[in-house]
Amino acid sequence: MDATGFLRAPDPTADTQRLYDEDIADLGYVMNLTRLWAHQPATADGLFDLMRSSLADQGITQRQRAVLVAACASAFGDSYCSLAYGTRLADAAGEQTAAGVLRGNDDALTIAEQALAGWARKVARDPNATGEGDVQKLRDAGFDDTQIFAITVFVALRVAFSTVNDALGARPDAALGANAPEAVLGAVTFGRPVSA
Template sequence: MHKIGFLSVPEPTAEGRRVFDEDIAELGYVMNVTRLWAYQPATATGLFDLLRRANSADNLSLRQRFILVTACASAFGDSYCSLMWGSKLATASDAQTAAEVLRGADDGLSTSERVMAGWARKVARDPNATSEADVQALRDAGFSDSQIFTITVFVALRLAFSTVNDALGLLPDAALRSTAPAEVRNAVTAGRPIEEEK
C-alpha cells in the first residue's frame, strides 16, 4: 500500500490533479503536502483563500509573511514548514538571517520584524501565555491593532495547516535536502526528518 504520512495515498480527483500539475509546473515535483491534502483539495484551497482574505485588510508584505511562518513553524516544531518557509525567507534576506529566525535569534531583522517574530513564536507555543504587554510591544513597534489582529489570524491559520500535516506523519520532501540552503537545513532541529529519496 502506498502511503503519504500515516495514511494511504488518496485517489486524485480532477481538482487534486490540477494542484498536482501546479506543483510540477512550479517545482518539478508534487509536494508531499499536496499529496496529503488531495483528500480534501477544496479544503486546502479554502484555507489558503482564507489566509489571503485575512491578509487583504492590512497587506502584510511577502517578507513579513516569510518571517511569520518561519518563526511560528520553528517554535511549533514543524520541520516541513520550517524548511520551506526558511528557504523562502533566505531568498528575501539571506540564509544566515533565515537560520537565525529558525533558531529564535533575530539579529538580521529590523526592530519591528523582531517584535513580530517574537509574537508569532508566543502564539505558536502558548497563546494563553500572551499578555497585554506583548500586544503593546507590537504597537510600540509600529503595528496598528488591525495589523496585530491580521498577524495573529495569519499565524493561527498557518498553525492549523501545520497541525494536520504533523499529526498525520507528513515528512518534508526529499528535494528539500538539495533546495533548502545548508544554513536553513542545519537550523531545523525539531519535527520529522526529511524523507529519503524515492
C-alpha cells in the same frame, strides 16, 4: 510511514489532479503535503484562500510573511514549513538571518520583524500566555490593531496547517531539503526528517 505520511493515496478525482498539476507547474514535482491535502481539495483551497485573505491589504511584505511562518513553524516544531519558509527568508534576508530566526535569534531582523517573530512564537507555543504588553510591542513596532488581528489569524491558520501535516506524518520533500541553504538545514533539528 512513507514520504507522504500515514494515509494512503486519495482516490483520483479532477480536483486531486488539479492540485497535483498546480504543484508540477510551480515546482516541477508534487509536494508530499499536497498528496496529503488532496484527500480534501476543497478544504485545502479554503484554508489557503483564508490565509491569503487574512493578510490581504494589510501591508505585510513577503519578507515579513516569511519571518512570521519561519518563527511560528520552528516554535511549533514543524520541520516542513521551517525548511520551506527558512529558505524563502534566506532568499530575502540571507541564510544566517534565516537560520537565526529558526533558532529563535532575531538580532539580524528589523525592529518590526523582531516584533512579528516574537508574536508568532508566542501564538504558536502558548496563546494563553500572551498579554497586553505583547500586543503593545507590535503597536510600538508600527502595526495597528487591525494588522495585529490579521497577523494573529494568519499565524493561527499556519499552526492549524502544520498540525495536520505533522499529525499525519507528512515529511519535507527531498527537493526542499536539497534546495535549502546549509545554515537553514542545520537550524532545523526538529520535526520529521526530510524524505529520502
